[in-house]
Amino acid sequence: MSAISDERLAELTNRLENGIRELYASGRYAEYLAAMSKFHRYSFGNALLILLQCPTASTVAGYNTWKKTFGRQVKRGEKGIQILAPCQFTHLVEYQKLDPATGQPLYGKDGKPLVERRRENATRFKIATVFDVSQTEGRELPNIGVSELTGEVSDFSGIYDRLAALFPLPVEQDHVPGTAKGYTSFMEGRIVIKPGMSQVQTIKTLVHEIAHAKLHNPDFLSEEQKKARREKEVEAESVAYVVCQHFGIDTSDYSFSYVAGWSRGRELTELKASLDVIHATAGEIINTIQPPPPELERKAPEQSQQQKYKTKKSVRK
Secondary structure, X not given: OOOOOHHHHHHHHHHHHHXXXXXXXXXXXXXXXXXXXXXXXXXXXXXXXXXXXXXXXXXXXXXXXXXXXXXXXXXXXXXXXXXXXXXXXXXXEXXXXXXXXXXXXXXXXXXXXXXXXXXXXXXXEEEEEEEEHHHEEEOOXXXXXXXXXOOOOOOHHHHHHHHHOOOOOOEEEOOOOOOOOEEEEOOOOEEEEOOOOOHHHHHHHHHHHHHHHHHOOHHHOOOOOOOOHHHHHHHHHHHHHHHHHHOOOOOHHHHHHHHHHHOXXXXXXXXXXXXXXXXXXXXXXXHHHOOOOOOOOOHHHHHHHHHHHHHHHHHHO
16 A cells, blocks of 8 residues: 555645634534633643642542532542642731932931831742542533544454554553543553553554654653643644544544644644644554555466476477
8 A cells, every 4th residue: 555645644634623623613612611711720830740640630620619610529539639729818028118319228216227017918838639520420521522432443453453563662451540541651661541442442542642652752852842731632633633534533523622622722823833743643653554465466377387387398298
């Protein structure tokens, strides 16, 4: 089978972009945004704390917020994620009085500097506990896509094996915490895929994680090359969409919402900035895992040669 062309890659990427734009225009996206606006936006430091304690965390909130705002209850026995919450308070601060004309300190009759007190706002931090959505149960959150893909894949075993052999990290099916379908761990040295999923979801997730493994290994990236998580997720899911579409595996319902959820807005900045990377990586994966061409039928020509030899031999007799 011939290598995939740049025109074909562009066509598949355009489908992705158009599908996401249609999703932005739908009422489902507005409903999703309204729900997401109720979640706090966390600082870089807190985002790092959340990631370290729960690598698969996606949407976090406090116990009371889950209960009162979203109608969900934290599951019994779940361990909370600790972050630093800012607390505002006021306090008195002493300032030395200055001469408004000269800016020099003013002194009293006793020769001591004159001071004044002002009440000012300040911030302290205390430890607060939040929980990921995977640690809760109850009323469903508004969603802009499907939570999991279904369906079977033609030549599933062949495609899976060729994908698994594509990258040096071993691919294992093992427990994945939270709502994630898989993860790539450079510290553990493996790609982990959640077992028991449909064939379509399994292949899509495997391509997504292989894209992470190929593009986002921190050991091979300089500080300038490292990207924010939203950029990495847009790249990985876009690669997964293009590869799956090429092999006739439709992941639109999942991939459109996934990329939209990680994008900063309707301009799809992350997607446009990564088009070259997406094209190159998707093309490389497609060309590597294409099924091998059927073996040439050589039996008939060999038989004719043997027959020809027998004919010559009989003539000699």
